[in-house]
Amino acid sequence: MYRRLAMLLVLLVMAAGCGGTAASNAPPRDVDVVAHRGGVPENTLSAFKAALADPDVDVIEMDVQVSKDGGLFIIHDKTVDRTTDGKGALSELTSEQVKALKTPKGGAESVPTLDEVLALLAGAPGKRAFVEIKNPTPADTPAKVLAALKQHGVVDRSVVISFDRPLLDEVKRLDPQQPVGFVSKAFGNLEKEYPSEYLLVTYGAANKALVAEAQKAGRKVYVWTVNEKPIMETYIKMGVDGIISDQYRLLVEAIR
Numbered sequence: 001m002y003r004r005l006a007m008l009l010v011l012l013v014m015a016a017g018c019g020g021t022a023a024s025n026a027p028p029r030d031v032d033v034v035a036h037r038g039g040v041p042e043n044t045l046s047a048f049k050a051a052l053a054d055p056d057v058d059v060i061e062m063d064v065q066v067s068k069d070g071g072l073f074i075i076h077d078k079t080v081d082r083t084t085d086g087k088g089a090l091s092e093l094t095s096e097q098v099k100a101l102k103t104p105k106g107g108a109e110s111v112p113t114l115d116e117v118l119a120l121l122a123g124a125p126g127k128r129a130f131v132e133i134k135n136p137t138p139a140d141t142p143a144k145v146l147a148a149l150k151q152h153g154v155v156d157r158s159v160v161i162s163f164d165r166p167l168l169d170e171v172k173r174l175d176p177q178q179p180v181g182f183v184s185k186a187f188g189n190l191e192k193e194y195p196s197e198y199l200l201v202t203y204g205a206a207n208k209a210l211v212a213e214a215q216k217a218g219r220k221v222y223v224w225t226v227n228e229k230p231i232m233e234t235y236i237k238m239g240v241d242g243i244i245s246d247q248y249r250l251l252v253e254a255i256r
Helices: 002-016 020-025 045-053 095-099 114-122 141-151 165-174 189-193 208-216 229-238 248-255
Strands: 032-035 059-066 072-074 128-133 158-162 180-184 198-202 220-224 242-245
Touching: 032 045, 032 220, 032 248, 045 059, 045 114, 059 114, 059 141, 072 114, 072 141, 114 128, 114 141, 128 141, 141 158, 141 165, 158 165, 158 198, 165 180, 180 189, 189 208, 208 220, 229 242, 229 248, 242 248
Parallel strands: 032 059, 032 242, 059 128, 128 158, 158 180, 180 198, 198 220, 220 242
Antiparallel strands: 059 072
């Protein structure tokens, strides 16, 4: 509890430095609403369908992991234990075995494939996606993800993101026109200097000066994962390009 109070105090101080009276009277900046893992329940087709059907959601975010036989599945953890009725590393299960699992725990859905989610995106004009490739991953994963984006016709509405810079370098080698996003828990020289079009940082690492500096360099700055309204309001005032949240309807209220 003390840690949360301390974080809220820091954010209030940061907000106070976001421009004074003139800034508070200015019209709100456009802020992308990003459904983290599609919303709740995370990384499920039902969540992605709901987010894509919501007129206020701009972007869905998803996590790509690879099965033993090379299948691309949308699941956050390396293991299936937390979000399915199964156990073990996803990389040790075949696509057939993964598809037999039920998600979320106690639910009745199957773990979605990348193709299934991209098909939903293809049918939702105007919506965009952050496709995170989790690491470690097989060397051919970037090529397979890019091929899937092209197959579904959503290249121009998708950003490939990752914590792994060599992986993003490989994406750019394969397709120099594909936008990429560097995901990080920090906001230092490494994050500022890496030449990605998008920068996605944990919210506590961002402040007004760093956000403005990155935006001046032509990059878009998103913060994650923000689920409390006062913190959302701080970063809206700070002028970030987007906020990634599990509670995207709460974020819509904060923007309004």
